[in-house]
Amino acid sequence: MKLEYLYPELGNLFGDGANMRYLRQCIPEAEYVETPLNAVPAFAGDGDVRFVYCGPMTERGQRMALPALRPYAQAMEDRVRDGCCFLFTGNSLEMAGQSIRTAEDTLKGLGLFDLEAHQDLNKRYNGFFLGKFDDLEITAFNSRFSHCHPGPGVDGFASVIRGIGLEEGCPFEGVRRKNFLGTYLLGPLLVLNPLLTQKLLKTLGAERTEPLFFREAMEAYTRRKEEFSDRRRKLD
């Protein structure tokens, strides 16, 4: 089994690299691949890649990553269909959509999802998020300059309990198709959500499906969930 970290030199702005470091610790038997910007992504040529991670980037980084990834959009589509797991967090989610509108121009996305992103560098949204992914409660954080408008038929990653979704008023956060999860939520998402990680480990067919330091991770998660559920606490 191979785990691929796409563009680590760009996609690690907010502690996001921890997702892959943690996963590596949880699945020591897996091979870990880092794909730099100008290399061919491993998922495009190797059927043994079972998980691909891409993290949030600077706005300049996003402009560099999109053209690098565009030639592999079809390969990505094929791998999603095959059931390969993808996790795109923060603004890397926007790359999977149709377009990203900035103050200067519009960037063409990979077209995997019917999403239009709008970026406004004068408005930053910060806040915690509590939502539901299948039967699991997700706790995480938002910090972003942009919002996405989803087209009809787009399935969300998580329904919103507290916080905001893809855009103001959207009842769901992120996107999902088969095992592709895209989400604006950022940071060490897998560390913050041990039950999500457990589910991922099962999907990947890891030898050990209990995440590392599961008890301690669950204690931290439970406390955070209580805090996020407390309506007296502000989102930011």
Place this chain on the structure above:
Amino acid sequence: MKGLRFSLALAVGKCAQFAMRLLGKKATYLPGKLALRICPDFLSRIGKPELLIGVTGTNGKTTVSNMLCDLLIGFGEDPVSNRLGSNIDAGAASALLEAASLSGRCRRRVGVLEMDERSAARIFPGVKPNFLIITNLFRDSMRRNAHPEYIASLLDRYIPPETRLILNGDDPISSNVAKLNGRVYFGIDPLPFEPPARENLVVDARLCPICGEPIQYDFRRYNHIGRAHCDSCGWTSPRNDFQLISADRDTGLMTVLDNDIWHDYRMPADAVYNLYNAVAAVAALRTIGYSPEQIAEGMEKLQVVQSRFWQEQIGKWELTEIMAKGLNAVACSRNFDYVANAEGAKAVVLLLDDVFDEKSSSENIAWLYDADFEFLAGEDTVQVLAVGARCLDTRLRLLIAGVPAERITVVQQAKDAASAVDLSQCGKVFVLYEVYRQNQAVMVRNAIAERMRKA
């Protein structure tokens, strides 16, 4: 013509300053805030000193501003400054109000304004410093600063074209802002007493600022501070105009190469980050026109305020308290590095939770995973105490960093931290605290000191 609004803002600001002083307050924020509320372009209209030096950057700007003020006072100046107060637009406005006559004219010749790097858009349209020092740009609170490239882009956009820049040539991010502005660079050679650089989780300058290809570091001091070049387009770190070439801890002297001539100055402190602050101050004063001899004489008397660092030997223990700046992964990592380099068995008390989020929200703990907690996994770090509301998150972070579970102590409340330190195992105790937890840190430190004295 300064206008009615301005006159009203000036009068209200002055009255507020006077009234607050009567009440024993510092008046370094509210008067400026009121003036800006009444006259939004107050900063453009109020009189400025003939020579204005701005200081910004992620880390070190307060220290550099204080050094400059003290040196200028030593040179017989009476600089207007915001050293006692806020570094955002209201702080700058309060400082300029203080120095203004009733007509709004500035009564001082020189000014030093510390400027929050995120506030560039609100300060620079009105305040056009003759010189601007940028100490460095690192990741800081993601909520306020997003990322360093974003802050660099704000500075690019708002730094006035006439401002001459004094830049850290060892920082590939801040040394590349506002490329059309006149500039000088400062930096530091590798020093013999520096331990080898540790691997950092965060290196924000990995790609060439010109062509976007990966850059190679010829020398990396920490994070992205060092000397780098790009094989693809030929970009290199700039040649520094003011280069600290040696620092002798025995004599307390540092040598700065300046236009190919070296000059000795007294080191105000010997930690490398403070040497960057000192060489930034020297570079600024030399660029303004002070002679090396004048600066050297001034630096003989200079003292860095040590409120952020406290150390005492108590019996067989050494107790150290360091301000670590929560939410700022790089600042914390520098302190973890310092702790890791200290010889002998040590215990570390972590008081790093954000005060405001603890009260009203829930802290975004993503920054914990940018900070190098791995430095605390060495065998001689015999105990790490995760203290406060986020203690369970900190414990998990420490475990993932490789700190064995038996060395981690979870403490829910700061008042219980001192008694949880196992003094029987260590010869050194470090208390690392977030800036707004200084009172708690002092309480913990005093309680530990008492235990040490009684032992």
